[in-house]
Amino acid sequence: MKKKTLIFFIIIINLSSIYAQSHYRDSIKTARQKEKPIIKAEKKASRKARNRYLLVNFGFNISKMKDQTVSPLLYKGGGINYGISYLRLDKKKVNFYDFNINNSSLNISNNEIAQTSASKQFNLHLNIFSLYGITNINNKLFLYFGWHFKNNFIAYINPKYMNSGYVISSFTESGGTVRFDVPFSWKAKKSKFLFFHINRKDRQLRFSFMFGLPLFSHIIRPEYAGITNFVNGKTSPVSLSSSFIGKYMYLDSKIELLYELGNYNLIKFSYNWDFLHYNPGYNKIQAANHYFNVSFVIKLNKHQKSINFVKEVNND
Amino acid sequence: MIKYLIIALTIISFFSCEKVLMKKDPSNTPTEVFNYLWKQMDEKYSYFDYKKVNWDSVKTVYSSQINDNLSDDELFSILFKMMCEVRDNHTNLISPFNISRYTDKYPIPRSNFDWRIIQNKYIGSNYLITGALYNNWILNTNKKIGYIYYSSFSNTIDDYSLDYIFKRFENADGIIIDVRNNGGGSPTNIFKILSRIVHVKELVYKSRMKNGPGHNNFGESLYVYAEPDGDYRFSNNKIAVLINKNSYSATSYFAAATKAYSSIILIGDSTGGGLGAPTGGELPNGWTYRFSASQTSVKSNSTWDHTDIFEDGVPPDIYVTFTDDDYTNETDPIIERAIQEL
Numbered sequence: 210m211k212k213k214t215l216i217f218f219i220i221i222i223n224l225s226s227i228y229a230q231s232h233y234r235d236s237i238k239t240a241r242q243k244e245k246p247i248i249k250a251e252k253k254a255s256r257k258a259r260n261r262y263l264l265v266n267f268g269f270n271i272s273k274m275k276d277q278t279v280s281p282l283l284y285k286g287g288g289i290n291y292g293i294s295y296l297r298l299d300k301k302k303v304n305f306y307d308f309n310i311n312n313s314s315l316n317i318s319n320n321e322i323a324q325t326s327a328s329k330q331f332n333l334h335l336n337i338f339s340l341y342g343i344t345n346i347n348n349k350l351f352l353y354f355g356w357h358f359k360n361n362f363i364a365y366i367n368p369k370y371m372n373s374g375y376v377i378s379s380f381t382e383s384g385g386t387v388r389f390d391v392p393f394s395w396k397a398k399k400s401k402f403l404f405f406h407i408n409r410k411d412r413q414l415r416f417s418f419m420f421g422l423p424l425f426s427h428i429i430r431p432e433y434a435g436i437t438n439f440v441n442g443k444t445s446p447v448s449l450s451s452s453f454i455g456k457y458m459y460l461d462s463k464i465e466l467l468y469e470l471g472n473y474n475l476i477k478f479s480y481n482w483d484f485l486h487y488n489p490g491y492n493k494i495q496a497a498n499h500y501f502n503v504s505f506v507i508k509l510n511k512h513q514k515s516i517n518f519v520k521e522v523n524n525d
Numbered sequence: 526m527i528k529y530l531i532i533a534l535t536i537i538s539f540f541s542c543e544k545v546l547m548k549k550d551p552s553n554t555p556t557e558v559f560n561y562l563w564k565q566m567d568e569k570y571s572y573f574d575y576k577k578v579n580w581d582s583v584k585t586v587y588s589s590q591i592n593d594n595l596s597d598d599e600l601f602s603i604l605f606k607m608m609c610e611v612r613d614n615h616t617n618l619i620s621p622f623n624i625s626r627y628t629d630k631y632p633i634p635r636s637n638f639d640w641r642i643i644q645n646k647y648i649g650s651n652y653l654i655t656g657a658l659y660n661n662w663i664l665n666t667n668k669k670i671g672y673i674y675y676s677s678f679s680n681t682i683d684d685y686s687l688d689y690i691f692k693r694f695e696n697a698d699g700i701i702i703d704v705r706n707n708g709g710g711s712p713t714n715i716f717k718i719l720s721r722i723v724h725v726k727e728l729v730y731k732s733r734m735k736n737g738p739g740h741n742n743f744g745e746s747l748y749v750y751a752e753p754d755g756d757y758r759f760s761n762n763k764i765a766v767l768i769n770k771n772s773y774s775a776t777s778y779f780a781a782a783t784k785a786y787s788s789i790i791l792i793g794d795s796t797g798g799g800l801g802a803p804t805g806g807e808l809p810n811g812w813t814y815r816f817s818a819s820q821t822s823v824k825s826n827s828t829w830d831h832t833d834i835f836e837d838g839v840p841p842d843i844y845v846t847f848t849d850d851d852y853t854n855e856t857d858p859i860i861e862r863a864i865q866e867l
Contacts, residue, residue, distance in 0.1 A: 273547065280807035281551050281561060319550045322811040369813055371805040432744075433736045434569055434818035435804045440732045440778060441749040442712040484543055491568075491738075497543045 261509040264294035264477065268502030272313050272330065278431045278492040279370045284328055288313030290500055303353065307336040326369050333362040340388055353388040357421050361485065363496070373435040378494065380485060382459055384424035391416040415467040426457045433491055458486040475506035553810040555595045559588065561809050562604055568738040571801050571820050572836055576611060583610045613817055614773055615803040620812045637769040637794050637847050638705040642855050648672050656686030663701070663864060670867055671700040678710030678775035682717045684755065691721050691757035699867025700759055701860065703767040709774025709799060719782055720754035722764050722789065727751055729782035731832065732821045743820065751782055764789045765863035768841060774799035780839040781823045790866055793859045794846050795838035
């Protein structure tokens with residue numbers, strides 16, 4: 210039942226993404242048919258008016274990992290994240306390029322086991338999103354559909370496992386993404402301090418929730434025995450096998466709060482959860498991560514009079 | 526207020542979702558640990574059929590000794606005995622209080638190696654230590670024979686050391702490479718030495734890795750070649766490689782590789798084996814294990830139509846062992862035979 214529900218959601222989200230993309234293209238097409246010569250200039254102007262942001266991300270994470278290539282035990286721990294992102298958006302389309310690095314230290318989570326077993330984990334995340342605005346409800350809830358491309362590279366070292374102590378995995382996938390945005394404001398109160406009357410501006414914030422499901426995937430994982438044949442003196446014991454199909458599931462969601470600093474720059478607080486499950490029948494892996502990030506959102510084209518991302522992006 | 530509530534509920538729901546999706550750790554009772562280890566070996570160990578080990582019978586024998594009231598010492602002892610049934614030195618169980626290891630009973634009373642005798646009688650105390658290699662000319666003989674001792678394949682050999690030594694011995698009548706009591710290490714060093722003592726590229730062994738749970742599930746063979754390389758090499762005259770039962774793992778690979786070359790003579794006792802690449806992992810109670818997950822085969826009777834699996838040890842071309850008199854007379858009969866052959 211669980212599987213069927215999941216497959217249902219995957220199909221719905223991916224079909225919606227395809228619909229959103231075609232809807233967006235159709236609208237451009239119709240305009241083009243109406244006035245062909247004008248549309249080029251409009252398109253150019255629209256491209257120039259597009260908001261462009263550079264995001265510098267810092268934060269920490271809480272991670273869990275169970276990789277049966279080397280252990281049946283759940284490892285837990287934490288670490289730090291850092292990375293950069295590039296965001297480009299107009300009223301109808303959002304493009305997001307995200308590159309983050311994460312270093313963690315994980316240990317056995319079972320308190321009944323007295324031994325320590327430290328795994329050093331290194332993650333690289335490359336995410337590309339292309340989302341199309343579908344609708345908004347009274348300018349309070351905005352709905353986007355689109356597609357994503359993600360690569361999640363995981364490497365960890367645990368000398369305890371000797372030749373099997375270097376485990377490398379890469380999960381690449383593309384699929385559908387759905388995003389809900391809820392802009393809201395925080396009414397500032399007037400306050401008085403001694404003889405001073407303080408008038409603060411209302412705070413414009415935006416809550417976003419994004420959820421993605423894979424459609425195509427490519428996985429690189431350790432071979433059956435956990436090591437490769439390194440007896441030729443040239444290869445290392447790190448083994449890799451690759452597959453396009455497999456019992457793979459990757460869920461991720463993101464909650465963001467955007468806070469306007471003024472001068473079009475923003476600060477973003479985000480919480481990102483992802484869950485990875487891959488079971489080809491051997492060396493099953495499950496991993497869950499919680500990322501808490503603070504991002505400095507720097508507007509790159511400040512000279513352009515453009516839309517306010519927090520407040521107006523969806524106001525058609 | 527409702528918005529904040531939605532945010533909070535969404536975050537909480539992810540934590541709950543994860544708890545549902547991720548299974549809890551297996552219990553770490555002796556029964557669970559025993560079953561886990563047995564299954565791991567059943568699916569990934571590579572020499573059951575070759576060694577004619579009935580692993581199901583092994584389970585029957587040892588599972589009857591397992592109950593959840595066993596102490597750690599008792600559990601360790603039973604698991605260790607079970608692992609010893611495969612008679613493989615690449616099999617270990619590692620706990621905070623002990624590391625198990627399989628040690629075969631020596632068929633001969635001595636180890637066939639005594640560094641004191643080598644130093645006193647054959648190379649003197651002024652031998653050179655060039656990187657990881659001890660080397661000198663053999664003393665008191667009318668032949669010009671170079672002697673190289675390599676104590677561990679874990680000690681990295683660099684090109685400078687090899688250039689120095691093979692330049693030093695370039696006019697020798699022969700060279701002895703002594704790898705007795707060498708417990709193994711990195712296979713990379715095997716090919717560094719071979720490149721200096723072979724004259725043509727040859728297929729030296731084949732190796733295949735487990736790729737499925739059946740005892741005979743193996744992937745395609747990896748064909749391993751040795752080829753000449755380096756500025757200074759010794760491939761015109763004969764070379765003697767000395768081995769004993771304590772020559773293990775990478776040293777057995779080295780000995781097996783020399784079988785492909787008629788110019789290299791293996792002298793001594795057969796090696797200890799260890800021709801399966803060991804994989805490792807963790808048990809539900811946090812202990813770790815390792816065992817062989819590959820098979821290696823060597824050319825048999827000068828042809829690859831038939832291959833030998835020397836998991837129980839690579840046999841020498843000339844079998845020589847120490848006697849009690851040799852120790853009394855301070856003579857190394859294996860070196861003596863090598864001098865005679867070169």
